[in-house]
Amino acid sequence: MQVTFYGVRGSCPAPGLEFIKYGGNTACVHVSLEDGTDIILDAGTGIKKLGQKLIQQKNDIHLLLTHNHWDHIQGFPFFAPIYQPERNIFITPGQITFDEKDAILKQMSGSYFPVHYRSLPSNIEIISLDENISSWTIGSAKICRLTMNHPGAGSSFSIEADGKKIAYVTDNELYPPYKKNTDFLDWAEFCRDADLIIHDAQYMITDMPAKSGWGHSVAEEAVKLAMASRAKRMALYSHDHIRTDDEISEIEKHCQYVIKVGGANLELFAAAEGLIVSL
16 A cells, blocks of 8 residues: 655645645545555545546556545546546545535536536546445445544545555544544544554644634644554645745654653654655
8 A cells, every 4th residue: 555645735725935845735545455456535726636547557546535525626627547438436425414415526616616516527426425434445345434523524535555554634533622523533543553653744733723613633743642442654644735845844743752751652743745655
């Protein structure tokens, strides 16, 4: 299993010289399995560059969407494979509170985008799973989902294949002021023994309480989840769009100190565009 980060920002893209090290594109992670299966997590602006790679192939593409907030779908109209005749693309939307499973397509209609989704030559299928289904398979992988603590809800995903496990938990507030969809202990079980946990770490304690309830986690809380779940590696993800490279590096160092104090055997890094993790 190989994991490649193509977009690591939350809320909106972050262009500029002070955002080069970690990158300014919004959420997109590519998971490549040993059997050749391609799984994409979210379709933020980072998916544009991934599309330039995948357009060289002809195999099926499986896109798992956490939810429909703009920073998670805005790159899809620029994803090159959707313009390939007969290319098969399967989209599994997150479990959101709105009945808008095809929002990623409908952004390509009306006054929003010049190319209408109905004119795309690729074969795009929205996979509508029963609400009670919590696990299924894609290729050789077992996929599980769990409801995020985020305005409008959504789904986090775990992928188990090739003897490895990753947990993708972005846009998730571990301790929201509103009623939680998922408790901390349930998250710990969902991420249990993950080889890599990718978790929302958009905020710091200093951002609170002003941003409490916005649907994102404090970095220290995310680290504690990784330690509680006995994960082997952790990627800090969904960096705030105003957070500079230097500031993210300081958050990374602080979180590594938290791990050291906690005596955990956890490798931690801040996710960056182009970073490849082989499991």
